[in-house]
Amino acid sequence: MNIVEPQNQKVKIHTEENDMRSYSNDELNNLLNAPEGEHYEFKEAKNQFKFEDAAKYCCALSNSGGGKLIFGVSDKRPRKIVGSKAFEQPERTRKDLMDRLSVRVDFQIYQNEDGRVLVFEVAGRPIGLPVQSKGIAWWREGDSLVPMPEDVRRKIYMELECDFSSEICPNATIEDLNNAAINKFRMKWRDHTRNNRLASLSDEQLLRDCGAITHEGVTYAAIILFGNRKIIQSQLHHAEVVFEYRSKETAGPAAYREEFQEGFFTYDDRIWELVNLRNDEQHYRDKLYRHPVLTFNEDVVREAVLNAVSHRDYQRGGSIFVRQYQSRLVIESPGGFPHGITVENILNRQNARNRLIANIFRLCGLVERSGQGMNLIYEMAIKEAKPLPDFSGSDSFFVMLTLSGKIINSDMLTLIKKISDERLEAMTTDDYLLLNALFTGKGLAEIELSRFEHLADLEIVRYTERGVELVERDIDFLDDFQVLEANGKVTDVKLNPTDKAIFDYILENGSITTQKAVEITRLTTPQGAVKALNRLREADMIKQSGGGNKTYYEKA
Numbered sequence: 076m077n078i079v080e081p082q083n084q085k086v087k088i089h090t091e092e093n094d095m096r097s098y099s100n101d102e103l104n105n106l107l108n109a110p111e112g113e114h115y116e117f118k119e120a121k122n123q124f125k126f127e128d129a130a131k132y133c134c135a136l137s138n139s140g141g142g143k144l145i146f147g148v149s150d151k152r153p154r155k156i157v158g159s160k161a162f163e164q165p166e167r168t169r170k171d172l173m174d175r176l177s178v179r180v181d182f183q184i185y186q187n188e189d190g191r192v193l194v195f196e197v198a199g200r201p202i203g204l205p206v207q208s209k210g211i212a213w214w215r216e217g218d219s220l221v222p223m224p225e226d227v228r229r230k231i232y233m234e235l236e237c238d239f240s241s242e243i244c245p246n247a248t249i250e251d252l253n254n255a256a257i258n259k260f261r262m263k264w265r266d267h268t269r270n271n272r273l274a275s276l277s278d279e280q281l282l283r284d285c286g287a288i289t290h291e292g293v294t295y296a297a298i299i300l301f302g303n304r305k306i307i308q309s310q311l312h313h314a315e316v317v318f319e320y321r322s323k324e325t326a327g328p329a330a331y332r333e334e335f336q337e338g339f340f341t342y343d344d345r346i347w348e349l350v351n352l353r354n355d356e357q358h359y360r361d362k363l364y365r366h367p368v369l370t371f372n373e374d375v376v377r378e379a380v381l382n383a384v385s386h387r388d389y390q391r392g393g394s395i396f397v398r399q400y401q402s403r404l405v406i407e408s409p410g411g412f413p414h415g416i417t418v419e420n421i422l423n424r425q426n427a428r429n430r431l432i433a434n435i436f437r438l439c440g441l442v443e444r445s446g447q448g449m450n451l452i453y454e455m456a457i458k459e460a461k462p463l464p465d466f467s468g469s470d471s472f473f474v475m476l477t478l479s480g481k482i483i484n485s486d487m488l489t490l491i492k493k494i495s496d497e498r499l500e501a502m503t504t505d506d507y508l509l510l511n512a513l514f515t516g517k518g519l520a521e522i523e524l525s526r527f528e529h530l531a532d533l534e535i536v537r538y539t540e541r542g543v544e545l546v547e548r549d550i551d552f553l554d555d556f557q558v559l560e561a562n563g564k565v566t567d568v569k570l571n572p573t574d575k576a577i578f579d580y581i582l583e584n585g586s587i588t589t590q591k592a593v594e595i596t597r598l599t600t601p602q603g604a605v606k607a608l609n610r611l612r613e614a615d616m617i618k619q620s621g622g623g624n625k626t627y628y629e630k631a
Contacts (some may be wrong), residue, residue, distance in 0.1 A: 106145070106194070107154045114142035117150040124161040126168065127208075130175050131220050133197045134213040137178050137206040138223060138231075141199035147192040158190015165193060172197075176206050205231050226411075226471030234414055239389050240296035240429035241286070244310055247293040249279055251306035256340035257281065260301070260439055267440030285435050295389065296431040301338040308336055313409075316342065316380070316395045318349050324400065334394075339384055343377070350376050350399055359460075359485035361492065368459055368488070370402055370480035375455045378448045379476060381441055383408040385433045385448075386474075393473070404478045411471040418466045421449050422504055450504045452478070457507040458499070460488035460514075487514045490545065498533045506530050513545060516576040524597075542597040573598070573607050581617060586629040 109115045116132050118124060124146060136142035147159030162168040165182045172180045178198045185192040205212035205228055212223040257278050264285070265273040273281065282288045287297035298306055299314050307314055315336040319329035333349060335342040356367040383395045388410025396407040412418075413426040427433040436442040449464070456463050460482050468475035482488060491499075491510075502510075506529055512518050513536070527543045530536045536543050570578065573596045580595055581587050587595075592604035608628055611617045618631040 106143075107148060107156070109143075114139065116142065116144045117148045117154065118144070118146050118159075118161075119149055119157050120146040120159045120161040121157055122160050124159075126162075126171065129162075129168070129195070130172060130208045131213045133172055133180065133195060134176055134206050134208040134211075135215045135220055136197045137176060137200045138212060138214055139199075141197055144195045144197065145192065146194075147190055156187070156189035156192055159193055160191070162193060165195075169195065175208055178206055200231070229411070229471060230414060238428075238430045240299065241294055241431040243289070243292040244295050244298050244306075245292070246310055247298055247302075247306055249282070249288060249293060251293070251303055252278075252282075252297060252301040253303045253338050253341055254278065256301040256338040259340045260285075260435070263439035263441070267438070285438055286431055287435065294431060296429065296435060299338065299384070299389065299429075299432060300340055300435060304337045307338070311389065312336070313392045313394060314389055316346065316384070316397065318346055318397045318399070320349070320353060320399045322401070329398075343380065346380055346397060347373060347376055350397075350404065353399065353401075355401070357480075357482050359482060359488045361489050366492075368482060371399075371404060371478075372455050372459060372480075375452050375478060376404065377441075378451050379404070379406050379478060381436060382448045382452075383474075383476075385436060385442075386410070386413055386428045388428065391472070402479065402481045404480070406476045406478070408474045408476075409472070410474070412469070412474060418469070421466075422453060454502075454504055454507045457511045458491055460484045460491070463511070484514055487511075494535060498535065501533060502535075503529065506533075506535075510535070513543070513572070516572050516579060573603075574610055577604075577607055578611060578616060581628065581630055586620075586627045588627050592628075 114136065116136060118132075129144060132144050136144060146161045147157060149155050149157055165184065169180050169182050172195065176197075178200065180198070181196045183194040183196065185194070200206045205223055207213075212228060213220050214223040214227065215221075261273055261276075261281055264281075265271060276284070279288065282297060282301075287294055287301065295311065298311055302311075315334055316339075317335070318331075318333045320331040322330045331349075333345075335345070350371050351373070355370045357370060358365045358367055360366075380395075380397065383397075383406050387395055387408040391409045393409035395409070396405075398405040398407070410428065412421075413428040415426050416424055433442060442448060452464055456478075462479040462481070462483060465477040465479070466475065467477065505526065509522065509527055509530060512522060524538070524543060527536050527538070531538060531543075534546055537546050576596050577587060577592050580591070589601050589604050589608065592598075592608060593601055596604065596607070598604050598607075608617070608619075611628075612619065612631075615631050617628045619626060619628055621627050
C-alpha cells in the first residue's frame with residue numbers, strides 16, 4: 076500500500092501494476108466534486124461493504140460505459156472524506172470483481188489525515204455484450220440499481236451488428252429452396268445487370284455467386300428469400316408476412332386475410348396484387364381537366380415491404396403485418412429500428428440489420444441504392460401531395476409504418492406536376508421536404524433560408540424581400556378552414572400559407588403576439604403580420620386581447 080504524506084501535497088496511488096503515480100490534491104478534489112450518476116458511485120462504508128453489492132454497482136457502472144466506485148467519501152454534497160476500512164485486501168477484491176464481471180478492474184488508494192479512500196475503476200462493457208453479475212445485468216435507474224431493461228439490453232446486443240441473415244441454417248439444404256423463387260430472382264438479376272450469363276448458371280452456382288449459400292451451407296437469407304413452406308415452418312416459422320384488409324377501423328376479424336410462409340420471391344407480387352384490388356382512384360383538377368391518382372402507389376408499397384423484410388429482427392418472434400384500410404396502409408415489423416437508427420435520422424443514416432438480404436435485393440435491382448428506400452417513400456408522398464410517412468406506435472419491439480394515401484393538397488399536386496422530370500430528378504430528399512414545408516407551413520420557422528438555394532437554382536422557388544416564395548404564380552395556393560359561426564352556420568374560409576401558419580401557432584400555443592407572427596412567417600416587417608392578423612380577425616377566427624405593448628391574439 077502506498078501512503079501519501081500530507082506535507083508533500085501529492086497523493087500517491089496504488090495501481091494494478093504496482094507503479095507509483097503522483098496526483099495533486101486538486102485532482103482528489105475534482106474526484107470529490109464529480110457528479111454521482113452513471114460514471115461515479117460514492118459510498119461511506121466506514122467499516123465494511125458487502126462484496127455482492129460492490130459487484131452490482133461495478134456491473135452497473137460498466138454497463139453505462141465504465142466508471143468509479145468510491146469508498147470512504149460521503150455521498151451527500153458537500154462531500155467529505157470520512158475514511159473507509161472496506162476491502163482491506165483490495166487486490167484480492169479486484170481479482171474477484173474481474174472474475175465475476177469479466178471486465179478490467181483497477182483500484183487506487185488515497186490516504187491522508189482524513190482517512191483512507193478506496194477507488195475501484197471499472198472498464199466499460201464490451202461492444203455488443205452487457206456485463207452481468209450472477210446472471211443479472213445491473214443498471215442505474217435514478218438512485219436505484221435495477222435489472223437492465225429489455226430494450227436497453229437489445230440495443231447492446233445489436234451493437235455487434237451481427238448479420239443473422241448470413242448465418243448458416245444447420246438443417247437446410249439446397250433441396251429445401253423453391254426453384255420458381257430462384258428463377259424469378261435469376262431473371263431479375265439478369266435483366267437488371269444485362270448479364271445473360273446468369274441465365275445459364277446452375278441454381279447452386281447462382282446462389283453461391285449472390286452469397287445465399289456458401290461452402291459451409293445454406294444461409295438464413297436463402298431460407299427467407301427462396302425457402303419452401305416446409306423448411307420455413309420447421310426452421311424459421313415466424314418468418315412470415317400476413318396481409319389483412321380491414322374495411323372498418325374497429326378491432327375485430329379482418330375482412331380478408333392471407334398468410335405467406337415461404338420465400339419472399341414467391342409472394343412479393345401477390346402482396347401488391349392484394350393491395351391493388353382495393354386501390355381507389357382520387358382526382359385532382361388542373362384547370363378544366365381532372366387527373367386520377369391511385370390511393371396506394373405501387374413503388375411505395377413495394378419499397379415498404381422490402382424495407383420490412385430487410386430490417387426485421389428474425390431472432391425475435393412475430394410476423395410482418397401488412398394491414399390495408401380504405402385510405403391507409405400500416406406495416407408492422409418485429410424488432411424495432413436497427414441500432415443507431417431513429418425517426419429523426421432515418422433519412423440520413425443507414426444500418427441494414429440483415430445485410431445479406433439487402434445485398435441480394437440490390438443485386439437484382441429491387442433496391443437501387445443501399446439504404447435509400449425510405450427516402451423514396453418520403454419523396455413519393457410529397458410528389459403525390461400525401462401526408463408524410465408516420466412512425467407513431469413504434470417502440471423497441473416493433474416498427475409501425477403508416478402510409479396515408481389521401482391527397483391533402485391538390486394545389487400542391489398541380490404544381491409538382493408542372494415541374495419538369497429533369498428538375499424533379501435533380502431534387503434531393505431535403506428539397507422535397509422543403510417544398511412540403513412551404514405548402515403545409517409546418518416547421519418553416521426553424522428552416523434556414525440558405526437551405527432553399529438548390530430549389531432556387533432549379534427555378535422552383537425564388538428569394539424575395541419577404542423570404543422565399545414559389546416561382547409558379549398562376550396557382551392560388553390556399554387551404555380550406557371550416558369556421559363555426561355564432562349562429563351555428565359552418566362556413567369555409569380560405570387561408571393563404573401566412574395566415575394558416577399564424578392560426579396553427581395559436582391553436583398549438585394558445586396565443587400569439589405581432590412579433591412572434593413576424594418570426595414564424597419570416598415576414599420582414601410587422602405591417603405584414605398585422606395585415607395577416609387583421610384578416611383572421613375579420614374572419615372571426617381570432618380576437619385581440621390586451622393593449623399597447625401587451626397586445627396579443629387568441630382563438631375567437
